[in-house]
Amino acid sequence: MSTLPVTVLDIDKNSICVNHRELCARLGVDKSFDISQYDVFFKEALDKCQPKCAYTCVPIHLLEEHVCDFGFMNVKSLDLYKNLSQCDKAFIFAVTLGINAERHLVALSKISKSRHYICDAFYSAFIEGVCDKAQSIISEGFACKNRFSPGYGDLSLEIQHDILHALDASKLLGITLTGSLLMTPQKSITAIMGIKAK
């Protein structure tokens, strides 16, 4: 259980804008392609989503040798270090589409590979939209850097464990990690968002 103060937000799924270009890219179709023919699948997928976010805010210290100290973890990463320059605090957050979306994906993978593919693409685009929405809610009133996720640049996936632990994400969001550091539900994102020092 985390001892950091964590806030949980239910994100209104109807407020999410799915980026058309992103969705086309995930589907592997040209952006002029008529994706509305898959609306029935998108709607079915959307029905299963319960987007949620959990976040906390921690002071950060940039140490020598590109080590960022978040209090609950020390992370060595040049790219993150650069991203967090001029920052003295950071939001740590995680978003997820929830376990029902995961179940839907797993079920589709076993019964229709094409619907699975289309639904997976939709969820991938949708979770980005959820992340954007969460970011805009959390960062309101703060001057923030772009979010930075484990796996970007040289930022190791190994820190997923510390981030999810700090956010108590297993209990609050139902996000767990597999042995190979993948999140379940798969359609989940964790990120660090630096707050610029005043």
Add this chain to the structure above:
Amino acid sequence: MENKLLELIKTKRLFLDGGTGTVLQSLGLADTTAPEMWNIQNPDAVIQLHKAYFEAGSNIVSTNTFGVNCEKYQNYSELIKSAVDNAKKARELCKRPNTFIALDIGPTGHLLKPLGDLDFERAVEIFSSTIKEGVKTGVDLILIETMNDSLETKAAVIAAKECCDLPIFVTNVYDSVGKLMTGADAKAMIAMLEGLRVSAIGLNCSLGPDKMLPVIEEFAKYSSLPIIAKPNAGLPTVKDGKTVFDTNEEEFSDSCAVLAKSGACILGGCCGTTPQYIKKLVEKVTHIPYAFPEYKSHTLISSYTHAVQIGQKPLLIGERINPTGKKKLKEALRENDMSYILSEAIKQVEKGVHILDVNVGLPEIDEEVMMQRAVYEIQAVTDTVLQLDSSNPAVLEKAMRIYNGKPLINSVNGKEESMRAIFPLIQKYGGTLIALTLDEDGIPQTAQKRADVAKKIIDTARMYGIDKKDIIADPLALTVSSDSSSALVTLQAIKLIRKMGIYTSLGVSNISFGLPLREKINSAFFTMALQSGLNLAIMNPFSTGMTDAYFAFLALYGYDKVCSDYIGYAQSFDTTDVSSNSLSQTSADAYDLSSLIINGLREKAKSEAQRLINCDENPLDIINSKIIPALNKIGSDFEAGRAFLPQLLMSAEAASASFEVIKEKLVKKQSESDKAVILATVKGDIHDIGKNIVKVLLESYGYKVYDLGRDVDSTLILETAKKTGCRLVGLSALMTTTVPAMQETIHLLKSQLPQCKIMVGGAVLTQEYAKKINADFYAKDGMDGVKIAEKFYREDC
């Protein structure tokens, strides 16, 4: 001798403790230190914590072991021992009577298979190691708490039952709509946990006491066990960088008093609560009259989301996952082809069955392994309750152990041997039993004697602590073709058994064995059986005669208010192609099979293929002149960028569906079975999209695909290659971290089966990389995979 705690709870409300983290933080625990570390680093503070709760009025305090397990801590044993010792010291200092120490067990932090990657038995091992240590040091009960997944809860309970005889208390985390994170509602959890025979059940964390009320009311309605409520101090909010809860001691204890009046027998607090909260709670609640919950006679079975109550309107059990007399299912089982079984499951659910029978017994397969796999996989695609069906108790045990919920079990009978084997399984894992009314003397000829066998089974079950509500009698339908009175005997037996207050089940279609046009007899008998009081029918939901009888009966017998189920059923005959709702047809010859395939219209393509077959068109001609050209067209359009991957996949599925229809008419050639590919996403990787694309495309070209799924052990791939004789293996990996597993798999296959060829694909792979890890072929995309297979088998011939 009855356990002291369990004796006490019969007459007295008990109090648990409150939050741990909140109090330890106030004693100086830093944000960065895990509370359990203080068991060793600062035992005085932990003793102070427990002592404060005992002094506040808690009868039970939980050890500071929520986050301790053997996966997280090498020194878990020392941490647990210190934790229990600290609680004991606190108890000695207080010297209050009727105080107990609960070994606190929290979740592992991992999600179990099939959604996550933690194996059920590994979860049992993890919990067992904790529980053994706690029991050794001398706790009074096991408290499994803050569980948000039903299957993990079950693993913890089984571990506790296997390690000790202490009382087991279980509390789960419910959200504001009364469900666990993984979907179970209160009724489903009550069914499963009562089945597992724990001592007390309830909820903790997440909600404040006022928000817990609807869930507590649901517990009070269905639970015969003492109910636990351990709410948070309201909702957490963050103020000035600190977590604060919005309910003070006064409000908390007032709301807890309402919970107590609504049926909560054991109360305490969770996050945000302190000894002051518990003190107030005890003050406010102690005077409220206490009553142990009344016995509830509902017969409940459950899945991981919901419970099904037997004894209200009659329910249907789909019989199609049972190999008896089903050639295709037998073939699928022999070939380990789960997709056929899963599609049978889904189709039956779509037909409206409430329960799915699962029987995978065939002499030439390992039924234990297959049954476990079938249960896992079926539960991954549907939340329908399962009836686990086997004549082998060892198979039933394997399935009951990992089943997520409380299953229906088919079956026990009146033979001593059967009851001795099956009843202990119900005691250990929970379940409702179908009891066949036969015994050592065979099947009784008269209705009364069958009812007598049912009574014998119920009486014997009682000695094992199994209540009659968990026994459903099957008075056995025997064919009227050999004995014209057999239907009447069965119907009479249903009535007699129902008069005894016992529910009934029947394999309805046995009545017509040996007769022509069986559906006509079956459906008439079904109506008669329903009229006689039948509660459960094992039947074929694809038989229109049977479903007609069922929905008409419900409407006529007052089970279907305003005939809404019947109208819904009637409307289901107005079938449309699901995919055609959304996918436009662009050409005038849209009904030509090739066009239907190119447009990805699966159901229409399948119907058209069936029509062509019915018109006696040559199956090979259909394949060569319609299916293959359509696939080649969409394939070349895809490669030229004129068509895209979703279209390619939908076309491939339409082609596969057509191919399935046509295949039945094809004379099987020897070479056909050789055209096969084993596919797997390697160990550690759960991305299976790429592998799935290759599978669909290969199947559309008529390949037999052995799809081993994702996160697959190299040894399973090797065994499958050995068993099937298939010499082409396709491996997929999406992450750099899992490519070593791919390399290891290739190494194993090459060393054990040098004749095997391996193609690899996935986002992180390149031609060079594939070569480096010793793969034979690299497929840049799905179509490339097909080309490789085509070339491999061409050169092979």
